Amino acid sequence: MEKDPEIGKVNDDNWGPYQLGPNPLAILKLSLGTAAAISTALLIPDAFALLPSAPNLGVWALRAFGLWAYAYVLWASGFLGILHLIRIFGSPLLLDKEGIRVERIGKKLLWDSIIAIQVSERKIFSRLFFIPAYQMTLHIAKADGKKSVKQIASFQYLPKEFYSLFYFISKLSVGAEPRSVDAFIFRESYLGELKKISEEGRLKRLALTAVISFGLCTFLGRKAMVNYAFNMGNKEFRAAHYDKAIVHYSSASALDFSFAPAWDRLARSEFRQGEIDLAEEHWREALKWKPDFVEAKLGLSNICIQKGKIEEADALVRSANRLAPLDEAAYINRAQIDALMGKSGSAITLLENFVRQREGRELAIANLARLYLREGELSKAARLLKTNPSLLMNPFTRPYCRMVAAELKLAEKNADAAAELLNPMRLGAANHAELLIDFGRLASLQKNYSLAKKYFDASEKLNPDSPFLALARADMELASGARNADFYIAKARSYKYQDATVLAPCAELLLRQGDSKEALELAKTSLSLYPQNEIAKNVLLAVEGKSK
Amino acid sequence: MRELLKALEPSNSGICPCAASSELKLRHFAQGLLLLTLRSLLLGLLLAYLLSVIDWFRTLGMSPLYLPFSGIGQYQPRLESAAAQPAFVKGFENFLFYFNCAFPGASRLGSGIGVIAAAFWTLHDAPKSCKVQRLSLGLLAGALIGFRLMLMISSSAFTVLGATVFAALAFAVYMALSSGKSEIPRLPLVEID
Known part of the structure; x- marks a missing residue:
């Protein structure tokens, strides 16, 4: 660095202005x-x-x-x-022949008002941060006789820049040229007062160091506890000990309420335990702290699907699809929602492509099988489930896969096989709208209509708008000889998102009621929406056979 | 890159020659955009890969709790754009899709840091440049910062686009109106004897 020739002329009237950013x-x-x-x-x-x-x-x-x-x-x-x-x-700092401006909106400090300049090394910071850390304290005597201090830290400047700043402030205010960067330069007349101020400053610094140390220890200690509890929760979660995982995740989220992953895993554990309402609340909490949390969005969308809040589920999954287009869970949920929004044909195509490319993805296979079932393609669903025996082995997806396997048996009117698959899930069924429908269908198949009604009523409380519940109820009404089938068929037909999965079963029920004309219309509409729908084809054949 | 940097410093010796030539103005504008584009690509990719590698260490040997990410396949779902959406928004939605595909997992955070760092780095250089270049740098830097920060809150193409445009305009106006390099000289340096 060149030594500036102007520095000897600091008392010149033309000195400055200079800036130091x-x-x-x-x-x-x-x-x-x-x-x-x-x-x-x-x-x-x-x-x-x-x-x-x-x-x-x-x-x-x-x-x-x-x-x-x-x-x-x-x-x-x-x-x-x-x-x-x-x-x-x-x-930046602005210096001219009159004084120095330290802050943008602060007053300029006149050179005459600066009575002392102290620069001392902050050794702890120098060692901790691997940089020379100095602090410059300007002692100022105000016009009213009061004293104040202004501090300038060295960390924003290179050592030479900081020394130059010290040099010019000292020379222009006190008239002394410092030979070191670690010095205390003052006007002699203020010695007594400065000693007192310096002692006060030392005590304040000690107090501040104590507060910072305490805060740091508390922060790090708390963080250690949060992470430890979170990792313990993960360990239990992996072992499928969800009740224990809930305890650990609850601790982590209680210690740090802004830790979104803890809320997400807590909700996930609760979801797998069947605690739907708690899981919903905690997934919403996770999203409050991390609005782009894809996994929490997908988890919440599962609950929304179960509760019949299709539009909210759709918005959540759309958002997840945008944020993580490669996420398989988001993709599977997309297909599920498409199916519920009257686009089961496209959902089947999506899942078929997916299953073809990604072998062994149980959740996708189970979803595809379920869609085949709803379209009446029992043989396809049976083949899919039979060729993937691992479906019932994966602990994460097993309950859902069991449910789909049981639905196949229900569709085949095999009550014993369906009961064998459903019964182990009876405990967790209380908060699962779709599982409750399946239990109701099983009871109906076993001709225990009062029990079936109880299951259907419980399901209706969770998801009152489900068209599949209305279809199951209508089927029971017809089977039991009751007279309310019309009401439930109409309810299923009033579902907002109509497609073949709803219309074809309606056609079949109408045919069973003897309304061939309406059944024919609905079957034709169903086939126009999804030409492979077996239920609609059977209705068509039956009506044509009757007319012949 | 060195030539681009050199071209970005025409105003050091007074008024930029582009003040008298519209062709030069256009060139300076494009140079500003190109420089920041290159820097954001470089830093975005670099930090995306860096964070992916670090994440590999961080999660070494852990079985995933969620379903795994996978490569792009034919099954890839595409969002359906409403027919009434303007082509620009549709285009932006496609850009968002490819951006999100390109940076999954930890690389998403890395790319975000890289892009924002590139924007700040270039804004830091901006006072050396002429007004036209400050305008183009402000425009693109604002767009990058607004885009990436809004992506943390919303995934909707409309919202992200809105934030991008707003931040781009705000930064462009600020950079164009700011006086550029300060006229006040830097404090002379003194050496310890």
Whole structure:
């Protein structure tokens, strides 16, 4: 760096103005230095929290390194961004022959009002952040006799820039040229007062250090507890011990209510335990803290599907599809919702393509089989379930797959096989609208109509608008010889999103009632919507056979 | 890239020559856009890959709790755009789709950090540039920042597009109206004897 020839002329009337803004290189060094210190401090609780899930020391070390690097990148980039924002929109220090302006909206400090300048190294920060950390304190005597201080930290400037700043402030205010960057320069007449102020400043700094240390320990300790509870929850979740996982996730979310993944996993565990209302509440909480949380959106969409809030489920899954177009769960839920919104044909095509490309995806296979069942294609559904025996092995998807397998048996009028599949799920059925319909259909098939009615009533409380409930009720009414079938058929037909899965069973029920003309119309409409619908084809054949 | 950077500093020696030539104005405008595009691509991809690698360490040996991500296949669902949507919004929706496909999982966060960092980096250089370049840099930097930040809150093409346009205009106006490089010289440096 060149020594400026003008510096000897600081008392010249033409001196200045000069400005000193934050230096980009100094800001970069600060963000990297603080990132190293912060990520290392954050690693302590994280490393502790990783213990329950790490199988051995090597994996634990690599995971810990991953966490450290993640925190390093996040802190360095985030802090650098904030410092640059301050740099772009903030104002530099302005010095001229009259004084120095430290803040954009503050008053200019006249050189005469500065009675002392103290620069001291902050050794802890220098060591922690790997940068020379100094603090300059300007002692100011106001016109009314009161004293105040202004502080300028060195971290935004390069060492030479900071020394130059100190040099000019000292020379212009006190008239002394500092020979070191660590010095206390003052007007002699203020010595007594400065001693007192300096002592007060020292005590304040000690108090502040104590507060910061306490806050840091509390923060890190709390973070360790949160992460430990979360990882313990993950361990139990993987082992399908959902009741234990709920306890751990509840602790994690209670300790840090803004920790969205804990809310999501808590809701997921509750969902798998059949606690639908709690799961809904906690998934909404997760989305409150992280609005682009794809998994929480999908989880909540499952509940919305069950409760018949199709439009909300559709909005959630659309959003998830946009945020993560490659997410398979989002794709499967998309197909499910399409089917409920009167587009079962396209849902079947989507799932068929998916199953063809991604073999062994149980949830997709089960959903496809269910759609085949609803279109009356029993042989296709049976073949699909038979060729994928793993469907009943996966602990995550098993209940849903069992339910679909039971629906196939119900469609085949095989009450014993259906009961065998459904009965193990009786405990969890209380909050599952679709499972309750299946239990009702089973009871109806077993001619236990009063029990069937109880199941249907319970399902209606959860999802009153389900067309499949109305169809099941109409079927029971016809089977039991009751007279309310008309009402339920009309209810099914009033469903907002009509397609072959609803219209064809309506046609079949109308035919059973003897209304061939209406049944024929509905069967034709169904076939125009989905030409492979077996239920509609059978209705058509039956009506034609009758007329012959 | 070096030539682009050099071209971005025409106003250091007074008034930019583009003040008198519309062809040069256009060139400076395009140079600003090109520079930021290159930087955002570079940093976006770099940080996306970096975070993916770090995430691999972070989750080493863990079985996924959710269904796994997969590659793009024929089964890929596409969102249906309403027929009444303008072609521009449809185009933007397609862009969002490919952006989200390109950066799943941890790379999504990495690309976001990279893109925003590139925008700030270029805004930091902007005071050295002429007014036209500041305008183009402000426009694109604002668009990138608004786009990526809104994507954290909403996935709707309309909302994200709205935030992108608003931030682009706000940054462009601020950058064009700001005076560029300060006229006040930097404090002279003094060395310790």
